Amino acid sequence: MFDNLSERLDRSFKILKGEGKITEINVAETLKDVRKALLDADVNYKVAKTFTDTVKEKALGQNVLTAVKPSQLMVKIVHDELTELMGGETVDVNLKGAPAVILMSGLQGSGKTTFSGKLAKMLKTKRNKKPLLVACDVYRPAAIEQLHVLGQQIEVPVYSEIDSKSPVQIAQNAIKEAKAKGYDLVIVDTAGRLAIDEQMMNEIAAIKNAINPDEILFVVDSMTGQDAVNTAKEFNDRLDFNGVVLTKLDGDTRGGAALSIRSVVNKPIKFVGTGEKMEAIDQFHPSRMADRILGMGDIVSLVERAQEQYDEEEAKRLQKKISKNQFDFNDFLSQIAQIKKMGNLKDLASMIPGVGKAIKDIDIDDNAFKSIEAIIYSMTPKERSNPEIINGSRRTRIAKGSGTNIQEVNRLMKQFDQTRKMMKMVTSSKMGKMMPKMRK
Structure with missing residues (x-):
């Protein structure tokens, strides 16, 4: 995760090592390298430029203490700005409804169905929720079966209808079922397409209007890089979703999506998928992710994972x-x-x-x-x-x-x-x- 970006940023900060103080010349040289590292990581150009301009302004406005080296100060400023770029604060999922309804959206292959199962398991285990998964993808032949297999694996029931071809009707019936049987969380898995089309957008908008979800999550494959940001923008324009889920963040990803998406759609990243196992899901913490990008580790998340077991x-x-x-x-x-x-x-x-x-x-x-x-x-x-x-x-x-x-x-x-x-x-x-x- 972010290996290349971490290495490039580390090299950038070395430009300031041995310097006695921060000057406009050495800051400009360092930030030119930082901007190139961000662009190579597939970060949106405007986002990368705004980021480095802000860092430069803050760095030149600092009086460097004798105990702090210029490179150390630059790392701190970049860390704080990376945290801000990714949202600043951790934003939780809204579970206030009775039942709480979460609508999943995204393109085909983004990992929606698998993530629906991971989220159900996480909220069942950590929040004592009683979830019901809903199969509303009536187009992909294996989608309903896949959700049922995941449901058995995590011991969470799945609502589906073999005869119905109306995702709106299925979602509405599932919520009635949840109320009747005492489920306090409904996670609706919807259909994706290989590309955005009008039919897909109309359908998911209709589901949203029919069930009035407490939370709409946009699931995106982080390995698609800049395309992920563009797709997020189009979905947000139609759905006004509440948060983003980045899947496959454990792969050979350059990390650009995680760093750009918050700025472009102005919606928080709420969860990340970090592997194939059903436990491989983390709540997104901007400060901890900044730590990891800058090679500082993430002891808090490590301790939390240990405590879960x-x-x-x-x-x-x-x-x-x-x-x-x-x-x-x-x-x-x-x-x-x-x-x-x-x-x-x-x-x-x-x-x-x-x-x-x-x-x-x-x-x-x-x-x-x-x-x-x-x-x-x-x-x-x-x-x-x-x-x-x-x-x-x-x-x-x-x-x-x-x-x-x-x-x-x-x-x-x-x-x-x-x-x-x-x-x-x-x-x-x-x-x-x-x-x-x-x-x-």
């Missing part, structure tokens, strides 16, 4: 096992599963400040745990529960069974042993600190 009872059980040196391979598998649920591994690593740059050329596959899991699954239940019984002959059998070699098995055993010792040390240390407090 945190189970207090499981943590207590695990702590007891660790303190008794009983942490085993079943627990190890459980921890791997939790990490995998947090999202794309490279994306997670890049949230740690400084790590993004270090791993930009390293391919971290989501199957990085595959060989470790294969080794553990090749162990007997007794071996997983009692790692200390795994001797040489058992290791040879495990290597054959997992399709790996003895070196890989030995390496995992060594890493597991070190992890076990370190976890016991940390737990003992915490317990030691707590004891004096408990005696008081």
Whole structure:
């Protein structure tokens, strides 16, 4: 995400390194490079020019403190302006209706149907909502079936009508169904086209007028770059939507859509899709995204993702096992599963400040745990529960069974042993600190 732009901006700021103060000449040189980096990232030309003009004005108006280097000051100004460019504040989705109705719009292939499922899962899990998904795409043969498959996957019911060819009627009937059965959230998935046409616009406008949604979200594939911004403008002119959803932000995207779309349509980006998994959805935070673009990481989002997977009872059980040196391979598998649920591994690593740059050329596959899991699954239940019984002959059998070699098995055993010792040390240390407090 934004790898090329981050690298280009970092190079731009190096122009100011070693400079004693900010001058019109070195600022102009730096910002010329910044503007080129933004344009190469497919940012709208007017947006890029306005952005660099504002940064220049603010930079030249600053009295640089002796403790602050010009390059550091420039990074701060660019960070603040990037945050402002992307909306400044985080804007939440409107869920006040009874039921709250969300209408999804966008072109075919933008990821509307998948995102509808992701949003339903997110709001069900995090906001305790009882959602109903509605299949209003009566043109694409697989669309209704796709939504039903997603619904089963996330355990959310899907309303559809086989005989009806009227998306307006289907949407109205779905809301009646939601009211009758106590659903407090209705997410309406609509048809897309390969390009904007009058029939498509008339149809979605008719659905909007018929159901009066609390929220209209425009879903756009961020990999389409500048075209995404133009499409957003046309949809907004007809629908006056409430917010934008950027999908496929984990791909080889230049990021221009995220940086341009807010300025062009004056509507907030509310969510981003960051992968294929149903958990790969984030609320959009402009300041955190600016951090990531400038290579500062995003610790807050990383902690939030970890907390989503945190189970207090499981943590207590695990702590007891660790303190008794009983942490085993079943627990190890459980921890791997939790990490995998947090999202794309490279994306997670890049949230740690400084790590993004270090791993930009390293391919971290989501199957990085595959060989470790294969080794553990090749162990007997007794071996997983009692790692200390795994001797040489058992290791040879495990290597054959997992399709790996003895070196890989030995390496995992060594890493597991070190992890076990370190976890016991940390737990003992915490317990030691707590004891004096408990005696008081």
